[in-house]
Amino acid sequence: MAAKIVVSLACMVVLLGLSEAAVYKVGDSAGWTTIANVDYKLWASTKTFHIGDTVLFEYNPQFHNVMRVTHAMYRSCNTSNPISTSTTGNDSVTLTNHGHHFFFCGVPGHCMAGQKLDLNVIHPVSSTPLSDPPISSSSSPSTTTIPAAGVPGPSPSHAASLPSVVAAVVSLLVSLVFAKFAS
Ligand SMILES: [Cu+2]
Numbered sequence: 001m002a003a004k005i006v007v008s009l010a011c012m013v014v015l016l017g018l019s020e021a022a023v024y025k026v027g028d029s030a031g032w033t034t035i036a037n038v039d040y041k042l043w044a045s046t047k048t049f050h051i052g053d054t055v056l057f058e059y060n061p062q063f064h065n066v067m068r069v070t071h072a073m074y075r076s077c078n079t080s081n082p083i084s085t086s087t088t089g090n091d092s093v094t095l096t097n098h099g100h101h102f103f104f105c106g107v108p109g110h111c112m113a114g115q116k117l118d119l120n121v122i123h124p125v126s127s128t129p130l131s132d133p134p135i136s137s138s139s140s141p142s143t144t145t146i147p148a149a150g151v152p153g154p155s156p157s158h159a160a161s162l163p164s165v166v167a168a169v170v171s172l173l174v175s176l177v178f179a180k181f182a183s
Helices: 002-015 041-047 069-078 160-183
Strands: 023-025 056-059 066-069 084-086 092-093 099-104 116-121
Touching: 041 116, 066 092, 069 099
Parallel strands: 023 056
Antiparallel strands: 056 092, 066 084, 066 099, 099 116
């Protein structure tokens, strides 16, 4: 019973969009290389990247590097003016914005040989944070009318917003779990 409540709580947290950021190792066990003939386009297509996720490039820095580049440079394997270059052999990149992120190895010939990666960070389905009440909702009464002088304003207890309802449900479930563990 307690386990069921914990699971439903966990589901609730996921539904509220508070899930953990993921770390993806580029090329999985092969890493960032030319010798394994990894299809990085295929690799990226099997993943769903979100803001806050991290991609990790693991490689031998004697033979490879990581250049972050524009789409035009990516298409032509142009290494002349990268946005940034990483050379440690263990480079992690945290994805902080939506859309495509282009990378390749700047060692001559490696990009042409397929050591190039195009990541697409998708837009979240719903990005409404808990702290922001919905703009249009039947459950949150509008209090935009300014009362005339002498007329009392709307009671503060009247303004029950959606976040406070969610918080009340969560705290109820938490107290249920604690009651179960205590018994
Ligand atoms: Cu390389």
